[in-house]
Amino acid sequence: MNIPKITFVSILLAVTIFFSIHSQCTHAVYASADKGNSSTQRRAYIIHVKKLPSTNLTISNLQWHRSFLPANSSQELLFSFQHAMNGFAAMLTEEEVEDLSKKDGFLHAQPNKMYKLTTTHTPKFLGLESGGGQFWRRTAGYGKGVIIGVIDTGIWPTHPSFKDDGMSPPPAKWKGRCDFKSSKLCNNKIIGARSFNLNIDGSRFGSSTPLDEVGHGTHTAGTAAGTFVMGASVLGTANGTASGIAPDAHLAIYNVCFSEGACAAVDVLAGIETALNDGVDLLSISLGASETQLYNDILSIASFRAVVNNGVLVSASAGNGGPNSNSLDNASPWILTVGASTIDRRVRAIVKLGSGVKLEGQSSYQPEKEKFNSSISLPLVYPRADFFNSDFGNCNDLKTLRDNDVGGKVVVCEGGIFSGRLQAGSNVYEAGGAAMIYIGSKNEGYRTDATEDIIPTSGINYYDGLVIINDYLASSINPTATIEFLGTQIGSNPAPAVSSFSSRGPSLITPGFIKPDIIGPGVNILAASPFSVGPLPVDPYFSILSGTSMSCPHLSGIAALLKSAHPQWSPAMITSAIITTSDLTTANGEKIMDQYDNNTANFHDMGSGHVNPIRANNPGLVYDTQPIKDYVAYLCGLGYTDSQVSIFVPNSSCSEITNTLDGVDLNYPSMGVELGRSNYYRRRLYRVVTNVGPSYMYKVIVSSPPGVIVDIEPKILNFKSVGERLKFSVDVSWDMESIKLSYSLEEFGYFTWVSADEKIKVRSSMVVKGI
Ligand SMILES: *[C@@H]1O[C@H](CO)[C@@H](O)[C@H](O)[C@H]1NC(C)=O
Ligand SMILES: *[C@@H]1O[C@H](CO)[C@@H](O)[C@H](O)[C@H]1NC(C)=O
Ligand SMILES: *[C@@H]1O[C@H](CO)[C@@H](O)[C@H](O)[C@H]1NC(C)=O
Ligand SMILES: *[C@@H]1O[C@H](CO)[C@@H](O)[C@H](O)[C@H]1NC(C)=O
Numbered sequence: 001m002n003i004p005k006i007t008f009v010s011i012l013l014a015v016t017i018f019f020s021i022h023s024q025c026t027h028a029v030y031a032s033a034d035k036g037n038s039s040t041q042r043r044a045y046i047i048h049v050k051k052l053p054s055t056n057l058t059i060s061n062l063q064w065h066r067s068f069l070p071a072n073s074s075q076e077l078l079f080s081f082q083h084a085m086n087g088f089a090a091m092l093t094e095e096e097v098e099d100l101s102k103k104d105g106f107l108h109a110q111p112n113k114m115y116k117l118t119t120t121h122t123p124k125f126l127g128l129e130s131g132g133g134q135f136w137r138r139t140a141g142y143g144k145g146v147i148i149g150v151i152d153t154g155i156w157p158t159h160p161s162f163k164d165d166g167m168s169p170p171p172a173k174w175k176g177r178c179d180f181k182s183s184k185l186c187n188n189k190i191i192g193a194r195s196f197n198l199n200i201d202g203s204r205f206g207s208s209t210p211l212d213e214v215g216h217g218t219h220t221a222g223t224a225a226g227t228f229v230m231g232a233s234v235l236g237t238a239n240g241t242a243s244g245i246a247p248d249a250h251l252a253i254y255n256v257c258f259s260e261g262a263c264a265a266v267d268v269l270a271g272i273e274t275a276l277n278d279g280v281d282l283l284s285i286s287l288g289a290s291e292t293q294l295y296n297d298i299l300s301i302a303s304f305r306a307v308v309n310n311g312v313l314v315s316a317s318a319g320n321g322g323p324n325s326n327s328l329d330n331a332s333p334w335i336l337t338v339g340a341s342t343i344d345r346r347v348r349a350i351v352k353l354g355s356g357v358k359l360e361g362q363s364s365y366q367p368e369k370e371k372f373n374s375s376i377s378l379p380l381v382y383p384r385a386d387f388f389n390s391d392f393g394n395c396n397d398l399k400t401l402r403d404n405d406v407g408g409k410v411v412v413c414e415g416g417i418f419s420g421r422l423q424a425g426s427n428v429y430e431a432g433g434a435a436m437i438y439i440g441s442k443n444e445g446y447r448t449d450a451t452e453d454i455i456p457t458s459g460i461n462y463y464d465g466l467v468i469i470n471d472y473l474a475s476s477i478n479p480t481a482t483i484e485f486l487g488t489q490i491g492s493n494p495a496p497a498v499s500s501f502s503s504r505g506p507s508l509i510t511p512g513f514i515k516p517d518i519i520g521p522g523v524n525i526l527a528a529s530p531f532s533v534g535p536l537p538v539d540p541y542f543s544i545l546s547g548t549s550m551s552c553p554h555l556s557g558i559a560a561l562l563k564s565a566h567p568q569w570s571p572a573m574i575t576s577a578i579i580t581t582s583d584l585t586t587a588n589g590e591k592i593m594d595q596y597d598n599n600t601a602n603f604h605d606m607g608s609g610h611v612n613p614i615r616a617n618n619p620g621l622v623y624d625t626q627p628i629k630d631y632v633a634y635l636c637g638l639g640y641t642d643s644q645v646s647i648f649v650p651n652s653s654c655s656e657i658t659n660t661l662d663g664v665d666l667n668y669p670s671m672g673v674e675l676g677r678s679n680y681y682r683r684r685l686y687r688v689v690t691n692v693g694p695s696y697m698y699k700v701i702v703s704s705p706p707g708v709i710v711d712i713e714p715k716i717l718n719f720k721s722v723g724e725r726l727k728f729s730v731d732v733s734w735d736m737e738s739i740k741l742s743y744s745l746e747e748f749g750y751f752t753w754v755s756a757d758e759k760i761k762v763r764s765s766m767v768v769k770g771i
């Protein structure tokens with residue numbers, strides 16, 4: 001057994017995840033643009049073309065795509081797409097792209113870019129186990145029969161989370177295959193496993209097998225659909241029976257990310273293309289790139305195709321760019337955009353200062369008394385680096401620690417953007433330190449993490465860090481501290497809260513509705529892992545990770561449960577059910593807070609609210625899919641050209657559209673309304689709701705944003721049947737009497753359709769902004 005290597009890998013893993021949380025991971029990085037651009041240099045391009053002309057049936061789609069390559073070129077297509085998009089990927093020079101763009105049928109060329117990767121307890125926290133699991137087990141059959149496609153880093157197939165005991169074979173429509181070296185590694189749980197590493201810039205290491213060498217894909221797949229595993233824990237803490245959200249759903253695995261989780265657009269597209277062809281029901285996509293126009297965003301394009309052409313719901317992570325505003329990924333109206341929230345579990349590691357002050361921290365590593373005696377206070381040291389660089393923290397450099405004589409002491413380390421907690425812990429260990437207090441960065445606000453530390457550690461929040469540095473250390477001559485390890489506590493802090501890293505709206509590219517759509521558990525999530533962490537390998541392996549990468553598969557699993565319970569529901573109906581039934585308060589009835597500043601979270605922070613799967617199963621009314629012409633009118637309204645719109649809806653022409661639509665005009669369950677002084681001081685919106693039963697009469701209750709009048713007509717909806725659609729109007733205007741007009745204000749409100757028996761509440765959240 002190679003223990004140091006295992007530890008190293010886990011450090012790498014944690015550093016990777018840390019990166020994805022702290023560094024606004026989702027910057028688009030052009031794969032080969034940096035190597036200079038002589039016009040003869042080839043790089044990967046994604047080329048969108050029109051559909052094969054219906055007059056020309058003598059050639060195949062593949063031949064049609066090939067016909068765009070230069071006639072005398074030695075190049076071949078890297079991949080030909082017809083489900084995720086219409087077009088192909090190829091290595092081309094700038095000049096060749098220039099020539100190709102003049103051909104009939106060409107729509108758009110984009111260079112490849114890189115996308116980045118952005119539970120024992122969560123099913124119970126989400127209420128799935130309540131009432132004897134009536135909804136979870138009976139109604140939704142634990143997600144039975146539903147196929148979740150996971151676009152990620154592959155999977156560790158022998159993990160017990162992926163056993164298929166008692167599972168049925170995949171449905172007859174399934175066309176996928178298993179590309180593990182032994183096809184025995186697939187079963188009725190993992191029904192397909194593919195890998196796409198075209199390695200177009202020659203720098204993407206990692207074998208092209210579906211085997212997960214990063215850890216991320218195993219964790220997300222386990223969260224969405226892992227089966228029940230008894231006695232799961234990390235380093236003996238947070239123990240219990242682990243299960244995914246839809247433990248009887250099938251998994252189809254597409255490995256598209258290599259070299260520590262860099263995912264080339266071309267590979268991501270190849271994965272989605274194959275998944276759609278294979279027959280998945282849902283796609284779970286825990287990756288993203290920073291916002292760009294939709295026609296340059298392959299996840300937006302492929303998701304549109306998935307939803308509109310294939311009826312496949314796409315659940316995607318909102319990104320880890322919080323707490324900054326406008327930091328979203330995947331904010332297209334056809335994607336379920338998922339932010340991250342905290343859960344009510346913590347693994348306690350209390351800092352006790354020599355002054356008697358106690359500070360609440362966390363660590364998954366809870367050393368035995370023989371290894372770390374909490375009764376004994378040790379000298380406390382705060383190493384100062386020669387060149388203090390806040391990006392790297394003060395414990396990133398071993399020399400600094402040695403110079404500061406940390407041997408046998410409790411060492412205060414600050415989090416940096418580019419250095420992880422495990423790196424700091426490893427350095428403190430090397431330098432002979434006895435324990436570490438790890439302080440979160442300012443951007444993390446009140447966040448603490450139950451990291452799998454390698455030495456006795458307490459991870460405390462930024463403000464508690466200031467108490468140590470500014471109050472205690474500054475005033476003590478012989479500062480001392482110890483750490484008290486109190487194990488796992490459930491029902492601790494008010495949860496859920498919006499995690500500080502969860503990306504915030506509004507979207508600058510797609511305004512008009514609220515994004516993210518929803519928050520779900522994404523902090524300190526325990527799920528399957530290929531790696532053992534810490535000094536003693538344990539089997540089975542689980543790890544605790546945080547990110548919107550972790551909340552996305554929770555929603556994918558919930559969507560699978562809803563799909564299993566209501567097989568006829570469209571992706572838009574499932575999305576609407578999730579959005580309109582979400583919670584605005586914690587289990588104790590307190591408003592959901594923002595972990596960054598401990599203020600009440602608004603709709604830009606938490607989307608429409610926190611997911612409530614039981615209520616989503618009984619939404620009463622849903623906002624169903626737009627007619628395709630509405631999407632064309634919307635894309636034209638974004639100012640896109642006919643070619644750009646045709647990437648989404650083939651053969652579109654904006655000149656044939658009489659009225660373009662704004663995002664706020666789409667039949668979306670939430671709305672972001674802009675009101676001006678002269679134009680648009682009043683906005684009339686229309687919505688259509690579909691009755692999914694069992695009630696027939698609804699009346700509206702409006703909670704207007706302050707200073708705004710919201711008038712809805714009619715105020716009562718009387719349905720005659722299930723499946724019937726009724727239209728209503730929403731007039732939004734300034735309340736001239738009660739406010740002095742201030743046109744920069746932004747206010748939050750909602751309206752709710754309430755059933756006659758008041759059991760069903762269908763809430764639409766609203767942001768009104770003065771312009
Ligand atoms: C390379 O191409 C990019 C994008 O087309 C352009 O912005 C940049 O100026 C070019 N660099 C050189 C050295 O020509
Ligand atoms: C069909 O398309 C191919 C490839 O572009 C072209 O060579 C051929 O002439 C076309 N045939 C017709 C009838 O348009
Ligand atoms: C292909 O042919 C064109 C036009 O005849 C020529 O300019 C170009 O250099 C050729 N390319 C290759 C790779 O031979
Ligand atoms: C979890 O660990 C605690 C503390 O060691 C122990 O009391 C409890 O029985 C464990 N639970 C399970 C399910 O193993």
Ligand SMILES: *[C@@H]1O[C@H](CO)[C@@H](O)[C@H](O)[C@H]1NC(C)=O
Pocket residue numbers: 369370373374375376
């Ligand atoms: C911890 O230290 C205290 C005080 O020195 C001592 O009484 C106790 O026995 C120690 N516990 C262990 C497990 O070593």
Ligand SMILES: *[C@@H]1O[C@H](CO)[C@@H](O)[C@H](O)[C@H]1NC(C)=O
Pocket residue numbers: 446598
């Ligand atoms: C956060 O705010 C709540 C309510 O205002 C308060 O009770 C709590 O003490 C605050 N938490 C922290 C860590 O300041």
Ligand SMILES: *[C@@H]1O[C@H](CO)[C@@H](O)[C@H](O)[C@H]1NC(C)=O
Pocket residue numbers: 053054651653
């Ligand atoms: C594209 O649209 C135009 C105008 O709407 C129509 O005449 C043409 O037949 C369409 N082409 C295809 C391939 O559908």
